[in-house]
Amino acid sequence: MKSGIWATITNILDRGLQLLMIAILARMLTPADFGLLGIALLTLTAFKRFSNIGFDQALIQNASGNVDDYLNTYWSIEILRGLLLAGILALIAPLVAGFFGEPRATPVLRVIALTPLLLGLRNPGIVYFKKNLEFHKQFVYTMSGSVTNFAVALSVALATQSVWALVLGYVASDAARMLASYAVHGYRPWPDFDVEIARDLFGFGKxxxxxxxxxxxxxxxxxxxxxxxxxxxxxxxxxxxxxxxxxxxxxxxxxxxxxxxxxxxxxxxxxxxxxxxxxxxxxxxxxxxxxxxxxxxxxxxxxxxxxxxxxxxxxxxxxxxxxxxxxxxxxxxxxxxxxxxxxxxxxxxxxxxxxxxxxxxxxxxxxxxxxxxxxxxxxxxxxxxxxxxxxxxxxxxxxxxxxxxxxxxxxxxxxxxxxxxxxxxxxxxxxxxxxxxxxxxxxxxxxxxxxxxxxxxxxxxxxxxxxxxxxxxxxxx
Incomplete structure (x- = not known):
């Protein structure tokens, strides 16, 4: 239950900041601006979900308390996945914009395409936050991105009153969380790939x-x-x-x-x-x-x-x-x-x-x-x-x-x-x-x-x- 307290605090503050930001920006931007970001995030989320191998869930479900042997393989796969997604999203941005009839979505999607790589570079040790119910550490990790998003989005909105407030805030939040993951957890990954480990993880993750x-x-x-x-x-x-x-x-x-x-x-x-x-x-x-x-x-x-x-x-x-x-x-x-x-x-x-x-x-x-x-x-x-x-x-x-x-x-x-x-x-x-x-x-x-x-x-x-x-x-x- 203690972990539930921390998870509750984290989610309330995280979503509270997000909703407050939207309420403020709604008075400065238009519904179409929010729709442009929506097109970009819809495309990004589609590729992330369809390529999510579920390794983090497999590590949490693993009965063993120590999963360090799995983390380097997990990290290497996530980096490769991030690079692949970033490249694909940058290339198909004009096609997505054409499908939705919104040419302005092309540059927005290309900037948003940076985020899969930022997420792939995160410290894989953060899986222990949920596995061991260490939600006080998850709080620091999550809120680093939330506060960054709020500050960057409002600053850019005051300067430009454009969709770029939403876009740059989103990218900055993932960059902040990537850096925070190494500050909060002491594990230091190294590129490696073990076929047996990957096969084991995929059995649950599929x-x-x-x-x-x-x-x-x-x-x-x-x-x-x-x-x-x-x-x-x-x-x-x-x-x-x-x-x-x-x-x-x-x-x-x-x-x-x-x-x-x-x-x-x-x-x-x-x-x-x-x-x-x-x-x-x-x-x-x-x-x-x-x-x-x-x-x-x-x-x-x-x-x-x-x-x-x-x-x-x-x-x-x-x-x-x-x-x-x-x-x-x-x-x-x-x-x-x-x-x-x-x-x-x-x-x-x-x-x-x-x-x-x-x-x-x-x-x-x-x-x-x-x-x-x-x-x-x-x-x-x-x-x-x-x-x-x-x-x-x-x-x-x-x-x-x-x-x-x-x-x-x-x-x-x-x-x-x-x-x-x-x-x-x-x-x-x-x-x-x-x-x-x-x-x-x-x-x-x-x-x-x-x-x-x-x-x-x-x-x-x-x-x-x-x-x-x-x-x-x-x-x-």
């Missing part, structure tokens, strides 16, 4: 490669469709809406995957202990994810007017749909670490492939007809059915639990969040304050008070058990 590839298409295939069918401005609106509406779910998912997987891996031979850890993780996840997602969906119109301004109002319905989707993804984030810890990452690949096929059948016609709102609705709808029921069935089978217990755990924060949402909707319809930002603060405060009261009633009157979980969590600080 499923991570498949999972990464499939989930890229699922999570960002809609971005590609929007960039292709609509415009850079539409893509900018869609991506910013996603980043804010899905932020709680994204952070929870990252914390769960970074902490739960290595922790569960140590319990892979003890199903009762794994089941207990799963339910504690689920409880902490949903008590945060439910109110955050319901709250975002309800206050989205007021939030966009207060933070971004009226030019960004077209993204309100997207935020509302994505908030619901984010809640479901946060719940799902508690399942995949169980499957990986039990040596079944193939579940993720197979489920993802099925979900991808169903989404691909509907997203293009729906986006043509309904724009960015249609794309968001398609992504949400496919996950609700048929994917989510299969997810639930597999996790119940994996930890040997029951559907009744799972639903009982989810019901408490669900009811409390719906009560909160109803009160906030009523206030939003009746309030008439002179400043929209003040109205937003009142809505958030009222929602928090209603949810907190409902949770307190459920805990004291219905014996929810949240207090014990939170006491364990706090005792680890």
């Amino acid at each position: 499923w991570i490669t498949g999972s990464e590839s499939v989930y890229f298409l699922i999570n960002q295939g809609d971005d590609a469709v929007i960039g292709w069918l609509l415009s850079a401005a539409s893509l900018g609106l869609y991506q910013v809406a996603y980043q804010f509406a899905k932020a709680p779910a994204t952070e929870i998912s990252q914390i769960i995957s970074s902490v739960a997987f290595p922790a569960y891996s140590k319990l892979q031979d003890d199903i009762p202990a794994l089941r207990s850890a799963f339910y504690q993780t689920l409880q902490v996840t949903i008590v945060i994810a439910f109110p955050a997602s319901v709250g975002i969906a309800v206050v989205a119109p007021t939030f966009v007017k207060a933070v971004f301004g009226t030019d960004w109002l077209p993204m309100v319905p997207v935020m509302q749909l994505v908030a619901v989707y984010g809640l479901l993804i946060a719940l799902g984030s508690t399942y995949s670490p169980v499957w990986k810890a039990l040596g079944r990452p193939d579940y993720m690949v197979k489920l993802g492939a099925f979900r991808l096929v169903v989404t691909a059948l509907i997203i293009v016609p729906v986006t043509r007809e309904f724009g960015i709102v249609g794309a968001a609705a398609a992504v949400l709808g496919v996950y609700v059915f048929p994917v989510m029921p299969i997810d639930v069935y597999l996790v119940i089978k994996s930890v040997e639990t029951s559907l009744g217990r799972l639903l009982r755990e989810v019901s408490y924060p669900a009811v409390a969040s719906l009560l909160m949402g109803g009160v906030v909707l009523w206030l939003q319809a009746t309030l008439s304050l002179p400043w929209v930002f003040l109205e937003l603060l009142v809505l958030v405060a009222a929602g928090g008070a209603v949810y907190g009261t409902a949770v307190l009633v459920f805990e004291t009157q219905l014996n929810w058990g949240l207090r014990e979980t939170l006491r364990n969590f706090a005792g680890a600080i």
